[in-house]
Amino acid sequence: MREITYMQALQEAHMEEMKRDENIFLMGIELRHMGSGIGQTAGLYPVFGPDRIFDTPISESGYVGTAVGLALGGVRTIVEVQFADFLSYAFDSIVNQAAKIRYLSNGKESVPLVIRAPQGMGFFFGAQHSQCVDGWFMNAPGLKIAIPSNAYDAKGLLKTAIRDDDPVLFLEHKACIFMKGEVPEEEYTVPFGQAKIVRAGTDVTVIAMQKMVWDSLEAAEELQKEGTSVEIIDPRTLIPLDKETIFKSVKKTGRVVIANEAPKRGAVSGEISSIISENCFSDLKAPIKRVGAANVPIPFGANEVHVLPNKNDIISAIKSII
Amino acid sequence: MKYSNEQMLSMYEKMVLSRVYEESVIELLNEGKIQGGAWHLAIGEEAAQVGCASALGPKDFFEPTFRCHGLLATKMDINKFTAECLCKKTGYVGGKSAIVHMSCIEEGILPINGILGAGMPMAVGYAVALKRKKKDGVVVAAIGDGASNEGNFYEAINLAGIMEAPIVFFIENNGIGFTNPISNATKAEDLSAKGTAVGIPGVTVDGNDVLAVREAVEAAIEKARDGMPSIVEAKTVRLRPHAEGLSVETRDPKIIEEAKKNDPIKRYEKVLRGLDILNDDKVSEIYGKMKALSMEAFEYGFNSPYPSKEELCDIGLVYKTLGGDLA
Numbered sequence: 126m127r128e129i130t131y132m133q134a135l136q137e138a139h140m141e142e143m144k145r146d147e148n149i150f151l152m153g154i155e156l157r158h159m160g161s162g163i164g165q166t167a168g169l170y171p172v173f174g175p176d177r178i179f180d181t182p183i184s185e186s187g188y189v190g191t192a193v194g195l196a197l198g199g200v201r202t203i204v205e206v207q208f209a210d211f212l213s214y215a216f217d218s219i220v221n222q223a224a225k226i227r228y229l230s231n232g233k234e235s236v237p238l239v240i241r242a243p244q245g246m247g248f249f250f251g252a253q254h255s256q257c258v259d260g261w262f263m264n265a266p267g268l269k270i271a272i273p274s275n276a277y278d279a280k281g282l283l284k285t286a287i288r289d290d291d292p293v294l295f296l297e298h299k300a301c302i303f304m305k306g307e308v309p310e311e312e313y314t315v316p317f318g319q320a321k322i323v324r325a326g327t328d329v330t331v332i333a334m335q336k337m338v339w340d341s342l343e344a345a346e347e348l349q350k351e352g353t354s355v356e357i358i359d360p361r362t363l364i365p366l367d368k369e370t371i372f373k374s375v376k377k378t379g380r381v382v383i384a385n386e387a388p389k390r391g392a393v394s395g396e397i398s399s400i401i402s403e404n405c406f407s408d409l410k411a412p413i414k415r416v417g418a419a420n421v422p423i424p425f426g427a428n429e430v431h432v433l434p435n436k437n438d439i440i441s442a443i444k445s446i447i
Numbered sequence: 448m449k450y451s452n453e454q455m456l457s458m459y460e461k462m463v464l465s466r467v468y469e470e471s472v473i474e475l476l477n478e479g480k481i482q483g484g485a486w487h488l489a490i491g492e493e494a495a496q497v498g499c500a501s502a503l504g505p506k507d508f509f510e511p512t513f514r515c516h517g518l519l520a521t522k523m524d525i526n527k528f529t530a531e532c533l534c535k536k537t538g539y540v541g542g543k544s545a546i547v548h549m550s551c552i553e554e555g556i557l558p559i560n561g562i563l564g565a566g567m568p569m570a571v572g573y574a575v576a577l578k579r580k581k582k583d584g585v586v587v588a589a590i591g592d593g594a595s596n597e598g599n600f601y602e603a604i605n606l607a608g609i610m611e612a613p614i615v616f617f618i619e620n621n622g623i624g625f626t627n628p629i630s631n632a633t634k635a636e637d638l639s640a641k642g643t644a645v646g647i648p649g650v651t652v653d654g655n656d657v658l659a660v661r662e663a664v665e666a667a668i669e670k671a672r673d674g675m676p677s678i679v680e681a682k683t684v685r686l687r688p689h690a691e692g693l694s695v696e697t698r699d700p701k702i703i704e705e706a707k708k709n710d711p712i713k714r715y716e717k718v719l720r721g722l723d724i725l726n727d728d729k730v731s732e733i734y735g736k737m738k739a740l741s742m743e744a745f746e747y748g749f750n751s752p753y754p755s756k757e758e759l760c761d762i763g764l765v766y767k768t769l770g771g772d773l774a
Contacts (some may be wrong), residue, residue, distance in 0.1 A: 149580070182609065187568045187602025191610070194477040194572020197558075200579055202572075217599075222569060223563050229548040229558065231540035233766040267765050269773075318771015365771025 126307040134280035134308050135165040142287045143173055152179040152192055153205030161206035171402055189215035193223045196238035209244030209258045209296055223292035238292045246387050246433050247299030251425030260393045262294055267412030269293045270363040270402040274338040276306035278361055281315030298335040318365035326356035329380040329443050333357055337384035344439040353447055372405055379410035382442045389417030411446035452724050458501050458657055459719055460733055462493040462712050465517030467737040476691050484693015485545055487514040491686030492621055494711030498660025499617050502668055506584040510557040510570045512591055513547050529744035535751035544752045564597025571607045574614040585613040587672040593624025595638055605645040611674035615667040621685035626697040639680035647676050654681030655711040
């Protein structure tokens with residue numbers, strides 16, 4: 126099968142969906158000349174032009190709010206925020222507006238909106254351009270959250286997100302975006318709420334997200350040499366979360382490590398850990414371990430390695446419960 | 448006169464209903480029949496509100512503030528509106544929103560917002576959606592003087608300009624935000640001038656003159672239809688505290704007494720008497736009718752059931768596209 130990068134997969138998803146449905150409108154900063162912050166929408170502007178693609182001013186709160194209004198008005202809208210860290214400016218538009226409109230209208234209205242933003246490490250840009258922000262949004266009913274780790278899922282999940290009638294926060298990952306992966310030429314989508322067993326194993330379950338999936342794979346290869354068999358699960362979407370796949374694996378291995386790149390305190394990992402404890406307590410042979418960043422802001426440049434989690438942290442966590 | 452006698456009278460009736468409905472709220476609160484907290488009354492602001500709302504055509508959309516009970520009682524089904532204010536199942540959105548987040552888009556009412564200023568960018572987006580879908584409507588988005596200090600307001604008026612959105616920003620300047628007088632909130636004299644910073648025009652009118660407000664908003668709507676957004680500021684005075692049962696009056700009583708001399712309903716009544724549209728009998732007939740309408744609406748609300756736990760926790764009302772574990 127052909128291999129393309131995660132970024133090319135995103136470009137293709139946009140291109141195919143916008144050709145399929147002329148009601149799709151794309152807005153964000155630097156789409157025309159730069160093809161998005163990193164290049165996720167490169168090649169689209171010459172095809173669709175200013176009627177379908179709107180270059181916004183630097184005004185995240187305002188333009189994400191405007192995107193919510195467009196979606197409420199029936200325009201299927203994709204809005205990009207250049208770095209996920211800037212979602213703090215757009216937080217109200219996402220959490221208090223987009224996510225609540227359907228409920229507050231008693232199910233009469235809906236908001237077909239995708240908010241795309243790259244999160245996580247990879248660029249060494251420090252405390253305000255490197256954060257993993259998925260945990261910020263886990264407590265918002267009405268929102269869906271997709272977190273692809275590879276090219277295939279990036280394309281398939283983005284297509285599903287665009288076709289979904291609810292607001293979807295689509296968090297790309299900067300350390301994964303230049304990675305290549307197998308992506309078929311033909312049309313496909315990846316449904317929400319279906320985790321992927323990235324690697325089958327019997328001794329320990331590692332639930333890993335985005336770059337942590339890749340670090341977990343390396344960790345698993347090393348541990349295999351020592352005779353430990355690691356199963357890796359990529360949830361792919363956090364809301365909805367595929368609990369069944371997780372439970373099945375936990376019942377088999379009885380040991381769990383959860384790896385998410387955000388600061389450990391209050392991260393998604395804690396939520397997943399609780400769900401496992403509530404449902405699989407009698408299957409557990411050891412305490413659930415979480416791998417995450419230190420609870421400090423991310424320092425700039427190469428210094429970030431002292432704060433962010435990596436393969437070695439995953440290995441240590443696994444070893445501590447084997 | 449620009450308007451027919453029928454239109455002139457209709458505006459008066461709406462102002463009276465607006466006033467009487469809100470006075471009924473005070474009465475019912477005093478009798479302990481309803482609970483305080485969310486009743487942000489607009490007594491004294493009827494000319495600004497009715498003038499603005501009367502300018503809208505049948506295909507236009509209005510985004511109210513939550514200080515809009517009386518006006519919405521005139522604009523929406525008064526029974527369903529009141530039931531929603533009381534969080535009842537028979538309300539516009541099944542009792543989930545009260546006035547604070549209510550909407551009824553098929554009747555032209557865009558979502559009211561509990562986050563001040565947050566509705567402004569959404570209103571711009573909705574207006575752009577109308578334009579994209581080639582629908583012949585504009586959005587009139589109302590905001591108070593206090594909320595016009597929010598960053599979202601500035602971002603929205605800027606975006607409206609560059610997106611050539613068919614929208615009018617209506618600032619109902621009642622001179623006070625909660626208990627904070629406007630002089631403590633901004634150095635700006637005329638809030639319509641805020642448009643200058645982003646290149647859209649603005650006009651300030653006497654918000655206690657219903658005809659002046661209507662004419663200004665109508666002119667702004669005409670501009671908006673051509674993709675020229677603008678601001679209309681109506682200066683008025685709030686005669687009640689911020690919210691009934693929640694806050695007390697902190698202003699000098701003289702300010703309120705002075706403002707009552709410029710009561711917008713009395714002022715407009717004079718105009719209509721001068722035109723022989725109103726007389727004593729007609730006035731008392733209208734007041735009586737509006738009081739009955741208001742009380743019937745509250746009775747309807749009182750007699751309506753609350754929604755059940757199942758209805759309130761229905762995940763199908765949270766998400767439209769189901770699939771996966773969303774609960």
